Amino acid sequence: MILNIAVLPGDGIGPEVTRQAVKILKAVGETYNHTFNFHEEIIGAVAIDKFGNPLPDKTIELCLKSDAVLFGAIGDPKYDNDPTAKVRPEQGLLKLRKSLGLYANIRPIKAYPTLLEKSPLKKDRIEGVDFIIFRELTGGIYFGEKILSDDGSYASDLCEYSEIEIERIAHLAFKTARKRKKKVTLVDKANVLETSRLWRKITTHIAKSYPDIQLDFLFIDNAAMQLILNPGQFDVILTENMFGDIISDEGSVIGGSIGLLASASIGDENALFEPIHGSYPQAKNKDIANPIASILSAAMLLEHFKLYEEAKAVTKAIERSLELNIVTPDLNVESKYGTKKVGNFIADYIANSDDINY
Amino acid sequence: MILNIAVLPGDGIGPEVTRQAVKILKAVGETYNHTFNFHEEIIGAVAIDKFGNPLPDKTIELCLKSDAVLFGAIGDPKYDNDPTAKVRPEQGLLKLRKSLGLYANIRPIKAYPTLLEKSPLKKDRIEGVDFIIFRELTGGIYFGEKILSDDGSYASDLCEYSEIEIERIAHLAFKTARKRKKKVTLVDKANVLETSRLWRKITTHIAKSYPDIQLDFLFIDNAAMQLILNPGQFDVILTENMFGDIISDEGSVIGGSIGLLASASIGDENALFEPIHGSYPQAKNKDIANPIASILSAAMLLEHFKLYEEAKAVTKAIERSLELNIVTPDLNVESKYGTKKVGNFIADYIANSDDINY
Ligand SMILES: [Mg+2]
Ligand SMILES: [Mg+2]
Missing domain, CATH: 3.40.718.10 (Isopropylmalate Dehydrogenase)
Known part of the structure; x- marks a missing residue:
């Protein structure tokens, strides 16, 4: 299967967890002989910084011509804590959902x-x-x-x-x-x-x-x-x-952990996959963010295209990482594994189905 | 204080648990020198059986001229399981709330x-x-x-x-x-x-x-x-x-137990107090229904009239019954105590503040 995937890492820990999800999709592509093409664009606070717009036209265009969108996270304290800010990172995601006609939000709980x-x-x-x-x-x-009466006493x-x-x-x-x-x-x-x-x-x-x-x-x-x-x-x-x-x-x-939950937003022509956690700016670039929710959103993407065996391989690798306690510090305070190493283990396990090196 | 209290026991286990609540209010009245006058009327399925009306005029009149309403429970499988029934027991309570102008529902969770x-x-x-x-x-x-379009495709x-x-x-x-x-x-x-x-x-x-x-x-x-x-x-x-x-x-x-939760519905002129559990018809007249929620609703009634010390005496007696495991079978399957005995213990404890007989 050939899939063109728009990658929107967004803000905070978005880029580092999305990078692991892309790594996993690449491992799936190589192992199961699919061609996944990735094209990256900006959204959210980084897009406001650059263009004053949380959802630049180029980002919408990329998503519209892609088969699916892999989304990271959005939000930055610089804008979130400023009540006078007229342009907010979240508006980027709301507008994107609308532009893509995404009418169903799908949230697995496990x-x-x-x-x-x-x-x-x-x-x-x-x-x-x-x-x-x-x-x-x-x-x-x-x-x-929505109605608010002129005298402000009725809504x-x-x-x-x-x-x-x-x-x-x-x-x-x-x-x-x-x-x-x-x-x-x-x-x-x-x-x-x-x-x-x-x-x-x-x-x-x-x-x-x-x-x-x-x-x-x-x-x-x-x-x-x-x-x-x-x-x-x-x-x-x-x-x-x-x-x-x-x-x-x-x-x-x-x-018990929001770091393990992903979601999909589906429309007739497009679909977007994302972790449910936010941009968690305090953890940015510390290699401590849990990549599993983002990787699970990649597994939902595979399922969406009926690549059931491939999706199963991803969830099996995730379950194995949990069993072996190869997890980030949010799940085990004494863990010596960071975002990248957890991603590496899951990618290796998909490719080789063994954990002899761990 | 003199209080005229309308007692509406209703259906199922309503009468037997309400009887315990009245018993407790009488114990409070004697112990703290208040005059509580009780007047009983019917509501719900028993009222449909007798008058074809879940809320007879006499019941509304009694409530309107009382200081407060002590309510039991409402509902009977005879009407609840009949989808063609036009008159339903629940309508009695909804209409009563409206007739009394009760605009606030108060639900303590403990x-x-x-x-x-x-x-x-x-x-x-x-x-x-x-x-x-x-x-x-x-x-x-x-x-x-509420709107439903003529063709039934929009609401x-x-x-x-x-x-x-x-x-x-x-x-x-x-x-x-x-x-x-x-x-x-x-x-x-x-x-x-x-x-x-x-x-x-x-x-x-x-x-x-x-x-x-x-x-x-x-x-x-x-x-x-x-x-x-x-x-x-x-x-x-x-x-x-x-x-x-x-x-x-x-x-x-x-x-952990719905048998311990009471609620009050308050208006400017009146107030109604009830357990949150239903009429539980399977348990009717078996002396197994938990009276504590109904007794707690009586404690809320006392609080409503600023009888704080009296309300405290009731909740203290309830807590003591729980500590001593003097509870109905829903809280302890091996319990030898029934609805009445739990009510008796709580009434005695209010009057004497001791538990030497138990
Ligand atoms: Mg929400
Ligand atoms: Mg409800």
Whole structure:
């Protein structure tokens, strides 16, 4: 397979973790005979510094003509802590998602056996947890009409959804469930909200095309409880924008390390892959940033192009690094391994499937 | 003090747990020389059975002329499992809240030392947790205009808030914080929602009248994380209707037992106190239902009328029953104590402050 991949390292630790993800993709390309072409552009604070614009046209153009985008992280204290700043690094990512028509945010949550002790949940609750959240990304109350009355004493936000917005992400969720435990849970508030009832009606209709998939429903308030009480019950969670924001953040902490979580943002023509952690400027250039979330985002990229065996090789290598405690200091304070060495181990393991040198 | 208390036991285990709460209030009245008058009426499934109406006029009239309402639980499988039922038990409570103008739902969350092992969270996260959620109950997206297009392909829900709706509950939250750890955390999504920005503006303004109280802000998605990562950071949480629904349910499970959680719904003229658990019809009349949540709701009633010493005596008696393992089977499967005996112990302890007979 030939893939043209736009690489946007961004700010802070973005460049060093993305470099490891590229290294891993190169190892996969060589081992499995694919041609992955990488082209790099700037985004975020570095782009503001250079062009006064967090998303230069050249960056958009590169992404539009690429098959996928590998994204690092964005944000710099120089802009984040300045309330008068009109141009902010984050605007670059929001505008990029819009320019690429990315309507589904996909967030896998997995409890790694070697990290159970780091979870805030007791072991019996978190053991074996492995689910994936599909969050609608372009509709709902975050994007509806906002009103503030002239006298400033009344405000409103409109939550809207249309059939097409629900259908396209629902199909993605059902297709993914097919490759997993064959269960989709729609999280909504259909006992109260009209938009939730539309989600339920359309999703129920779509489910008929996937007779092998079980469709469940859960109200958002109950889902927020179930994620703590029994997260092992979930396989694929499908939900609207704001509910997805809330439960994907809640879900991100139950596994015990945010340094192991990646996400994908998918549209009909393009897809972007990124770690969920931020730019962590304090750790920049210290060779201590955990590259695993970025490497996992590269594995999601491989899966997106149906390179399942290749993606599996990457996740297997990551699991082996965790087992052998070849990890950065965030996972083991006494670790002698840095960002690069963890990346090297994973790349070597993909190429050779052995760990005799470690 | 003379208080006229409307008692609405409702359905399922409602009557038996409410009976214990009344017993405790009588013990408090005798011990501290107050006159509490109790008048009972029906609500819920029993009222549908008798009058075809989950909230008969006589019940509303009693509540309106009482100082407070002690509420049990509502719901019966006969109606809940019948999708064609037009009259539902829950409608009784929703209509009652509206008739009494109850705009603030108050939910204390506390981790009892003897029950830490039951929490889904690890001990170091949940130990010492003691906070209280103020949820706005009559505004927001649950009550705004709902639209479904004629062709059924578009839906919307409007989230609205006005100054007065925010002010009255904000004052309640600040006043409560004064008697506690002097910290209010406003949970919103002010980076995206206009209504959240209104909440933030008005709450910030009100905070100036409470210079002894620290006001913090937290986005709802971050709050959903922090409730798991570090629930001990909270004192008083203030939030709008839907966010309050989500985090009060999330918060209700971190303590380990829903049988120990009570709530109050407050208006300018009236107040209603209830356990947060449901009618649990399977346990009805078996003398196994945990009366503590209902008894704690009676303690909240006492606090509401500034009977702080009396409320403290009740919570102290409850804590002693937990320490001595004088609890119902939900907290200890081998327990020989039933609903009544737990109520008796707590009433005796309030009257005598000793436990020599146990
Ligand atoms: Mg978020
Ligand atoms: Mg709820």
